[in-house]
Amino acid sequence: MKRVVITGAGTINALGLNVADTMAAMREGVCGIGQLKFRDVERLSIQIGGQVQDFPPEGQYNRQQLSLYDRFTQFTLAAADEAIRQSGLIFSGELSAKSGVVLGTAGGGVSTWDDNYRAVYEEGKNRVHPFVVPKLMNNAAASHLSMEYNLKGPSFTVSTACASSNHAMAQAFAMVRSGMAPPMVTGGSESMLCFGGVKAWEGLRVMSRDACRPFSANRNGMVQGEGAGIFVFEDYDHARGRGADILCEVVGFAMTSDASDIVTPSKSGAARAMAGALADARINPDQVGYINAHGTGTAANDKTECAAVADVFGPHADRLMISSTKSMHGHLIGGTGAVELLACIMALRDGIIAPTIGYQEPDPECALDVVPNEARDATVTYALSNAFAFGGMNAVIAMRAV
């Protein structure tokens, strides 16, 4: 079994167009959620989200690329550029043949579906652009990333709703740990902030109209975000051998299925995933200093997640810190675990715990240290990142400071 470390990180999300800006915003408790801006937004009852600003695709991509890159692919490539550049890896020869990319997304090219349905149904057109299918397919981002960086090893896309990127990163971790691939590029991306994407979520009646306030007694729902997080997971010896800068180590993961309800979360499914990640990493519950919560800000998730943490960690649940950065960047659905991994890296490497902002009233059902409203300095050796998806599919990743 190989040790697995992270040697590159990149992102684009409502808090920033790169890792440094995103972490600075997390330290300062910046809220990236605001009024949505896109066509027909006035017909939505939910009009807020964590939308990426100042990212005009024109100028970054040429006409041919724009005809093939949905916004979720654009986000992926922007984040991958930062991550792979930081890693210093250049993929050629045998390294290229063995290295691959595993990404998560829930919806893939949602705005491409939306735009083209609009064209044929609303505008009555009988013709769509020839590249609609390769633009909207869920693996488009992984495919373009592999082409851009010459990644010819195991590559695919994982789709498990809100746990997609955690499942993807768990796969990449397993491949590097087993020795199958020396590095893997991994993470996730999502771009559902268009009329059809938000309209579909509105129907569930779980969205907030004003703010994402995880764990706060007056929370009233989730807020969508968009963006991508991309990482280079690398064999520790390979990384050390080339003198790479190591951000942190990935030490374990677990995946579980609730097998119970299509939307309602299960305490035991979440608890089994956290306990499984600890067992896989061979660590005791009391070694964990920080959990990046799934923390959606819905009534159901937050109380269920806190109860699961209490079950797994026992008395230590009251000593560890748990925060939800969705309060700042929104819920990136299939990309959310990837952006949230940055909060774990910040905790492990920089000793700064990202806060849960928007926290106003304690909830006895969420009576943990949720790092309310202000970041905190703390030395953390081990961290967990939780993702619990609709459909009852859960994935938890364990990391260690290096």
Add this chain to the structure above:
Amino acid sequence: MSIQDQVIAILADQAVLEPADVSMTSTLEDLGIDSMGVVESIFAIEETFDISVPFNANQPDASDFDISSVASIVAGIERLKAEQG
């Protein structure tokens, strides 16, 4: 059909019961309608009466639409029809 009869038909359909088994004092819980069933029922009410119902599943008690019984739902629809009609 009256508003009351239409609401009873919607809830009976959701609960897989006969309309005769749904009374004005029934609660959604009595009828075995869970949180997803509530959201579906409200959608059906909006479609049937062409109204927009303010309801957030995170805060059912804080919503401006009282779903505590069949009678309260009927009253809420009458009010919304008057406001939105």
